[in-house]
Amino acid sequence: MSRVIVVTSGKGGVGKTTTSAAFSAGLASKGYKTAVIDFDVGLRNLDLIMGVERRVVYDFVNVINGEATLRQALIKDKRVDNLYILPASQTRDKDALTEEGVENVINDLKDDGFDYIICDSPAGIEKGAFMALYFADEAIIVTNPEVSSVRDSDRILGILQSKSRAAEEGNVVKEHLVITRYSPERVDSGDMISLDDIVEILSVPLLGVIPESGSVLQASNSGIPVIMDKESRAGQAYMDIVGRFLGEKIEHRFLDVEKQGFFKKLFG
Amino acid sequence: MGLFDIFRQNRKKNTATLAKERLQILIAHEHASGNGLNAPDYLPQLRNEIMEVIRKYVAVDDKSVNVNLEKGDDFDVLELNITLPDRQ
Numbered sequence: 497m498s499r500v501i502v503v504t505s506g507k508g509g510v511g512k513t514t515t516s517a518a519f520s521a522g523l524a525s526k527g528y529k530t531a532v533i534d535f536d537v538g539l540r541n542l543d544l545i546m547g548v549e550r551r552v553v554y555d556f557v558n559v560i561n562g563e564a565t566l567r568q569a570l571i572k573d574k575r576v577d578n579l580y581i582l583p584a585s586q587t588r589d590k591d592a593l594t595e596e597g598v599e600n601v602i603n604d605l606k607d608d609g610f611d612y613i614i615c616d617s618p619a620g621i622e623k624g625a626f627m628a629l630y631f632a633d634e635a636i637i638v639t640n641p642e643v644s645s646v647r648d649s650d651r652i653l654g655i656l657q658s659k660s661r662a663a664e665e666g667n668v669v670k671e672h673l674v675i676t677r678y679s680p681e682r683v684d685s686g687d688m689i690s691l692d693d694i695v696e697i698l699s700v701p702l703l704g705v706i707p708e709s710g711s712v713l714q715a716s717n718s719g720i721p722v723i724m725d726k727e728s729r730a731g732q733a734y735m736d737i738v739g740r741f742l743g744e745k746i747e748h749r750f751l752d753v754e755k756q757g758f759f760k761k762l763f764g
Numbered sequence: 765m766g767l768f769d770i771f772r773q774n775r776k777k778n779t780a781t782l783a784k785e786r787l788q789i790l791i792a793h794e795h796a797s798g799n800g801l802n803a804p805d806y807l808p809q810l811r812n813e814i815m816e817v818i819r820k821y822v823a824v825d826d827k828s829v830n831v832n833l834e835k836g837d838d839f840d841v842l843e844l845n846i847t848l849p850d851r852q
């Protein structure tokens with residue numbers, strides 16, 4: 497059975513696209529047939545983060561308008577089997593995503609045997625963000641340890657549980673919290689909200705914490721989802737998230753200030 | 765850790781704590797007022813029926829009747845605002 501998962505946040509620039517790319521690549525690497533859809537119409541970026549920008553011929557809106565088939569528009573990842581990317585359109589027409597059109601694409605992906613359909617939401621609470629969450633069975637709420645991000649997450653949770661199709665049918669969308677750009681040093685010094693406080697305020701089960709890490713920028717520079725960087729803390733933290741999502745018992749990591757080892761101090 | 769470091773530590777601790785407290789108050793308030801999202805679904809119907817009753821007595825247009833629901837801690841307040849036409 498396919499599951500539709502929206503990656504959303506309300507606020508922009510918190511790490512939705514980074515998370516969508518990592519999460520979908522992780523699921524695919526575990527053998528699940530996964531499609532990741534960029535809902536950010538007009539501001540396509542997922543293709544760049546996943547390194548397929550030069551292979552975009554048709555996009556999501558072309559498929560909705562019947563100008564291309566889904567098969568033509570889906571880009572198969574060359575590094576990870578089972579991974580497919582559906583790029584956003586660069587059109588400026590805000591109404592390009594229709595409810596019927598989006599539903600048809602999602603249903604076609606389900607019929608094609610996709611296990612997971614990941615919807616990378618744009619920022620805001622406008623049409624694109626609404627369409628990204630409307631058909632979701634589950635939601636990954638991406639939050640930064642910062643007041644406006646936490647507030648926006650709460651707001652998007654309200655929308656999710658009242659305006660999605662699941663909500664309209666009296667069901668709940670399963671929620672997962674992912675806190676990104678977490679800096680234990682700054683939490684320790686008292687100028688960053690701690691993950692416990694965020695979890696308490698939002699009361700959403702914590703799926704994982706991604707540390708602030710330079711490797712995220714390096715990964716996006718190279719067009720390789722950071723989860724493929726097995727050396728990096730962010731990559732490892734994303735892999736943990738995928739494992740936990742699939743039901744594995746994995747301890748949370750990278751939550752505390754790294755103790756500088758003697759050798760690291762000496763040579764680091 | 766010197767005395768000054770302790771002072772700095774305390775001052776810094778405050779901003780994260782302050783952030784948490786502000787968020788808790790704000791979010792509690794936003795939830796209480798329904799976020800503008802959780803308005804009960806009978807409101808539009810209620811509004812239409814009220815309009816019908818009023819129209820029996822005065823000629824009002826659609827825009828002059830405003831129905832609003834505010835959620836409080838212990839009770840909700842249903843606010844009904846009717847602007848009557850100008851007296852000529």
Ligand SMILES: Nc1ncnc2c1ncn2[C@@H]1O[C@H](COP(=O)(O)OP(=O)(O)O)[C@@H](O)[C@H]1O
Pocket residue numbers: 505507508509510511512513514515619676677678706707708709710712713716730
């Ligand atoms: N864990 C992290 N550490 C450092 N930088 C990050 C991390 N996660 C995201 N970023 C950076 O934050 C910016 C916004 O990320 P992006 O995924 O595009 O956010 P969104 O899709 O929510 O707008 C990018 O420059 C990205 O490299």
Ligand SMILES: [Mg+2]
Pocket residue numbers: 512513514536541617618
């Ligand atoms: Mg994005």
